Amino acid sequence: MSKNSTPLNERSQYLLKTLINCYVEEGAPVGSKTLAESAGLNISTATIRNVMANLDSMGLVSAPHTSAGRVPTNMGFRMYVDSMLEFSPIENAIKEKLQLQLNADQDKDTLINMANNLLSDITQMAGVITLPKSGQLNLRRIEFLPLPDKKILAILVVNERDVQNRIVHVDKDFSQNELVKISNYLNQHFMGKDIFQIRSLLIKEMQGARTQVDELMAAAVNLADQALKPDDENESYRLQGQANLIRFNEADNANQLQQLFQVFQNKRDMLGLLDRCIQAEDMQVFIGSEAGIEGLEDFSVISVPYGTKESTLGVLGVIGPTRMEYSKVISAVNITARFLSLALGAEAK
Template sequence: MSTSEKKDTTQSKTGRSIDKRTQSLFKILVEDYLKHGTPIGSKHVADRAFFRISSATVRNIMASLEDQGLVVSPHTSAGKVPTEQGLRFFVDSLISMEPLDRRVVADLSESLREDLSPKELVEKASKLLADLTCFVGVVTTPRPEQIELRQIQFLPLTQHKVLAIIVVNEREVQNRVIETEKNYSNIELKEVANYLNQEFSGHSLMAIRQQLLDSMRQDQQEMNRLMQIALDVAAKSFAQESELDHDFVFHGERNLLGLLSSSEEVQVLLDAFRSKSSMVDLLDRCMASEGVKLFIGSESGYEPLGEYSLISAKYEVEGSIAGAMGVIGPTRMPYQKVIPIVDTAARLLGKALDHTHS
């Protein structure tokens, strides 16, 4: 994530300019709030400033920042804490990134080994993010265009039911029970599997689906029996709702549960992580951004995560965007530490996945 060059004045989203001295004091307030989680008083900020300033002057400056919506007083007699808008201004304009410890980089590199399968790599990456940040690590599986068919096999079960055994990306196996329009013999299913393996092995699932859809638009009366059977069983095997499709894994939800005060809050959070469509949609939105993408609090538009922040980055496989990964934690998280971890992990995951496709 690039940070803009620090200027003498910077505009907040309110459109009002903030001079360099005020930026410095605001940065002290935010950094200490992120570290301690308590309201920060004017005297504390004045004592921490690298220039001489009275607590009364700081108090006036903080009142101005409150008028701009950047800070708020939780209680009348308390100090100030940054608002969502204040955190956004801090991250966009004032944050000082901490260089990633070489031991952390080494741990990520050694754990995301090139000999692991894509599924194992995604699981490992999610757990690493959770362990390194003490928050929740989420990683989407590679998008369908990055999932390639290696082999397919069909076994007859009962009437109108067939077991499809699909091998993708070298080692991942998915078993699917599909309902067919007719009953097929074991010999017929073997012939169809041989045909599909010959025609589609090495092709992406997305490309296979499209080709099957194009074939289904043709006059099936003119097709030979093998093609008719192939369309019947293959179209269902590669249906859009296949579990091989875009999904996500997460680890570390217990890291957040300790921060919650009621069982209702716990249930809302767990339901949020279990809502596949909402979480995948949120992470997919991150893939459209360059570098690291941040949603702070309500910015995500996903109500269950309204009190949390998501720091995410896309990962690429063979030069194409394949998925996204990120960390979900309280809005009071050490952004300067978490952002480099997510950024580095995304690059290393993509590098490891490159080798599984080569």
């Protein structure tokens, strides 16, 4: 994260920090009288106004309305995060919950979803996690279960014990007996092969049959083609708890809220930002316009890598308003990623 090198004396730093803490708590511009009471310094409101005017001229605070007090700017938040932050210890109850629910008895996909859900719940913000890049995934077993509305649940066991569930949309209803025959065929002929190669092998096999293709074979090709798609064709990251952001004042404008959710839907922008986080290989805090994405000007993105000792698998983080308790949120992101990494490391053995 970039550093703000603007020098401030001790009193100015303390007042800026106090102003930010008041603003985070109340969500409203902070006046000189309130700031004086909160700071607990034996100085006049006139002195505080002079300090605020100086901070304003440096671009660290601004006055949204005349005589309405001041709010920190994104630059002020950046200085606060870089040089004034005191990290809050995580409550034991939260640690115990993370340790209990992020355990190695679960498969990778479950752990990833669980970590994202827990982080969103803990911070009451939007959780975001990138999915590991798919390496060699060898099929151990595949099963299909019929669902209503012409849908089928495909259950894949790949490598040693990684279980993946995918919904497949079909043109007709299949009986359980038909699905068992299809899964038996796939398991018998393709067990141990890379799941991405199975699709092309099936299609080649079907194209090579000059005579009328068996209906069961055609169904197997169709189901396998959808169920065995690479992860990056389906999704590259997951969001959880976007609705949490509606409760913040920053999101009370309908147009602003619409822009925010458009950012979530625009995978190109989000993936570009998350790729920057992965490449950095350490904690990243993007405040407002630092993310370089229109619609995130009043929001911050905090991320940290997760993975095993052997490799980084992705990043886990939150998207929330710039008016957030950075010390608590950063601590929550860090410890959640740590427990996820521990579980994945044990799960991979």
